[in-house]
Amino acid sequence: MPTTLFDKVWDSHVVRKIEDGPDVLFIDRHFIHEVTSPVAFLGLQTRGIGVMFPEKTFATADHNTPTINQHLPVADPLSANQLKALETNAAKYGISHWGLGNPKNGIVHVVGPENGITLPGMTIVCGDSHTSTHGAFGAIAFGIGTSEVEMVLSSQCIMQPKPKRLRITINGKLGKGVLPKDVPLYILSQISASGATGYFIEFAGEVFESMTMEGRMTVCNLSIEMGARGGMIAPDETTFAYLKGREKAPKGEAWEKAISYWKTLKTDADAKFDLELSYNAADIEPQITYGTNPGLGTGITHNIPAATDVKDGAASYKKSLEYMGFHENEPIIGKKVDYVFLGSCTNGRIEDFRAFASIVKGRHKADNITAWLVPGSHIVESQIKEEGILDILNQAGFELRQPGCSACLAMNDDKVPAGKYAVSTSNRNFEGRQGPNSRTLLASPFVAAAAAVTGVVTDPRELL
């Protein structure tokens, strides 16, 4: 029977099927960080059980970490306590740990792929919803709760009902100034933040086939924002070229064997999906959100829609605009911006910094803008320096910070003040996401750069 990529990977990991219950799914890679793991380790202790396969779990510190002066002790005692707990637990159970100061430290969803830990055909989980990022490699990757972190530590399995299958196909070629980030933001504006709930997405078509691995990671990263459990893209030559030579990727004979397996990971021609959606690349312009969930976005040249034109209920929509200080039918372009954040597991990779730099090069940061440029990892930070991007940024009046999740969720000191507007390359514009009462407009690195040099929401195509 013809099967989908998702079915192939899922079915090969089912240890046991429970009648009228979930599947017991074997997990190949488990990432942990300081925020969602301490209570799981406490659970192990309480039950008197251990970690079954410590070599399949990798720990990194990211959510709480400061983005300046990382050589100093962490000032916030609660953050320091969580970071210490991760270090202690990792050491106790024999889990490799890339803590603050480690040259491989960075955001979990950036360091996994760049070190070759993330591979095609794997099942990958982490106590963080943006684990969906790793689906870019043709892996089934999704976020889990702390009870499930405890499950994976103690048994290397989770218990999940199998999601339905959704394929989103986009053919054609993306226009000038349109980045991978704009693609999922566009899909979100079409299907809403709950449009893919209950599904696992496969992204297919020319747009994704011609995209770099970093672009694919950005796309899969945002599949969770559509309500999907995760999203994946079939591995191909682009995937293999990205992985070759990465530290933990297979080598020599094992590499050849892996490649021949990875080549089987694709949806068969006549395989059936529970739902199919398709869009045209030509319809996608640089996107920006105006509301308080990632589904409330539009093309940058469009006006904010009327309540009658959106899928969310009118009362929730009006509450959302009121929070943002925006009104129905008004243009989003030209809105004053206070903060710009480049970074996060969505857009904290080297290509994002290259894109940002290509716009700010030869220009200067607007006076009204505070810009936080935060690489996703130390490896990205090194690339920024080696490629001369840091010089471009500095000449344009910007500074580079140190790696971490930073203003994406504002668990550290990088908080956007109440009432201020941030154009952010991160993934969530929820109320208070970037600091209590902050206002977030999600966009691509191009749009962020355009706002950073003009001080207002600007169509980046005018600056390219």
Place this chain on the structure above:
Amino acid sequence: MAYDKFTVLKSTAVPLPIENVDTDQIIPARFLKATERKGFGDNLFRDWRYNGDDTPKKDFVLNNPIYSGKILVGGKNFGSGSSREHAAWAIYDYGFRCVVSSFFADIFKNNSLNIGILPVTVSPEFLDKIFKAIEADPKAELEVNLPEQTVTIVGSGEQESFTINGYKKHNLTNGFDDIDYLQAMKDEIKTFALQREF
């Protein structure tokens, strides 16, 4: 984590008729710094519940004494966003044992079931009836019957069935959890792991 067994819950309910109630509202990120699972109820809906100076916001439902109970009734796409189980912990710690909505975000639903909160999905029409019943009488009771898989507006007798898979139902009614189940099949998992390449 063991939790209370869930069978039949008859209680008044707290209405929150807002769509896309996300996990950042249920528990903002700045309250995720604990290393133990306690005290999260104090910060449930923190920024909707309190002003910046920690005084309660009068118009938020949790601050309105006429509403109380162990059942929270939310709008469509309840619990969207993060995988943070802290959101479910906060709801449980505050005293809720059941959340009713017409649509739940996936991970939130799983997290709730894993810690002993029953997420009940009803039709948009029935959800509307529940909101109207509570609006008409804040002391209106709901009865959530897990063995029978029904939710009833006690006053009017209007009832709807809900679905839940048999395994999860068994766990909730007995207070078991998945870790107990997985510990019992460790040999099978080890054998499976040996066949995996990576």
